[in-house]
Amino acid sequence: MRAITYGRYGTPDVFELKEVDKPIPKDNQVLVKVHASSINYGNLVLLKGKPFLARFAFGLLKPKHSIPGGDVAGKVEAVGRNVTQFQPGDEVYGDLASSGWGAFAEYVSVPETALAQKPTNISYEEAASVPMAGVTALQGIRDKGEIQSGQQVLIHGASGGVGTFAVQIAKSFGAEVTGVCSTRNIDILRSIGADYIIDYTNEKFTENPKKYDLILAINGYQPILAYKRALKPKGKYVMIGGSGSQMTEAMIFGPLLSMTGNKKIVNLLQRPNQEDLVFMKELIEAGKVKPVIDRRYKLDEVPESFNYFGEGHSQGKIVITV
Structure with a gap:
């Protein structure tokens, strides 16, 4: 599969689009075919390794997680034998910040507790803008x-x-x-x-x-x-x-x-929470919340998207379409 990878902290030019092994879900994991992701401030922290204290969580000398991307929206392709909340074909969205990141890729395998059913009245791109920022x-x-x-x-x-x-x-x-x-x-x-x-x-x-x-x-x-x-x-x-x-x-x-x-x-230190994803889903389906998207970039345009995001003038969310 194609994925954005990086092996050192720095500027967006350290990102590379590579072919990597497609993940295999463990017993408690869900394999998601990624349709979209989005960028948040936490992505910049992981890219730059700043503030320095963040490195104690994400890797002192180099990034602990080689594939970035926290927000995800996509379709379930397979589930581990212990998964009870989802089945193949389900449309889901979630926050992977506590589950190894990895959303800037064509597939990601994550615990079922990191996901919730996607709001039915919005697109994958809109759904991918919600998890971190909305919660x-x-x-x-x-x-x-x-x-x-x-x-x-x-x-x-x-x-x-x-x-x-x-x-x-x-x-x-x-x-x-x-x-x-x-x-x-x-x-x-x-x-x-x-x-x-x-x-x-x-x-x-x-x-x-x-x-x-x-x-x-x-x-x-x-x-x-x-x-x-x-x-x-x-x-x-x-x-x-x-x-x-x-x-x-x-x-x-x-x-x-x-x-x-x-x-x-x-x-406030945001904490990924499945119940809050469900709450946001209900607000969106009730028409009380509508994601605002500034720009959309393709997977091979991730460095460009980070350069724009780093300028600090985005209106709403920046989405990565996978």
Whole structure:
């Protein structure tokens, strides 16, 4: 089978398209014929080996997993003898980040718990955009943010992969959503239902007198105290990603600031979860969430797709069509 492989950390030019052995599913595994995958921030971490601490999980001197790709959507070709949830012909999608990665290939063999039935009303490409980004948004909004109907929510970085899902998920819970984006992304936020939009090229939400019950910072860069001041009493700030200084502040000072006053600052580390994949499937099939795709690339165009993703200006998700 064809697969994207790499044997050292670096820039996208270390990726190679090669012929490798087709995997054979173990007793508890499902063999998936891959139709599509997508790119997330975690893919960049695995490519570059940065931040350095990530190497303790992914390989200190060289990548532990030679075939990248976490998101997957495809069709079940075979199952191990102990598999009970799937059978050949099932359309599935999933997150392979805890299962060896490997989605940038024509086939992948993974534990059945990494997969769920694909939403029936979207394409493989759309489904492949959901697992990491959609579940990250869900866990940030529902679990860490403890969202309630009627609350006012601000999403900083609302036009990217996680952000476009977060806007729609927050709306599905009955929240009033304000999205922060650049001028070029305003129409995207309008199309997915944002109630208010702040164009950060013309206005800073930190200078706006409005306060929020929940702030989700996906691609933020404001000082942590600025986010805290923008919260209502008992409000929550959830840090998912952003500048290095923002992440450091949230991890080091967040717990301390949460101990003073009634505003909470928390960090999210997304965890692959089959139940959350099912939850996202139900939201999508109910018409409450629609994946937003920026560009599609073929398997042999993976280096080009990473170069574009690394620029940090994607609108929604970047999909790899296999």
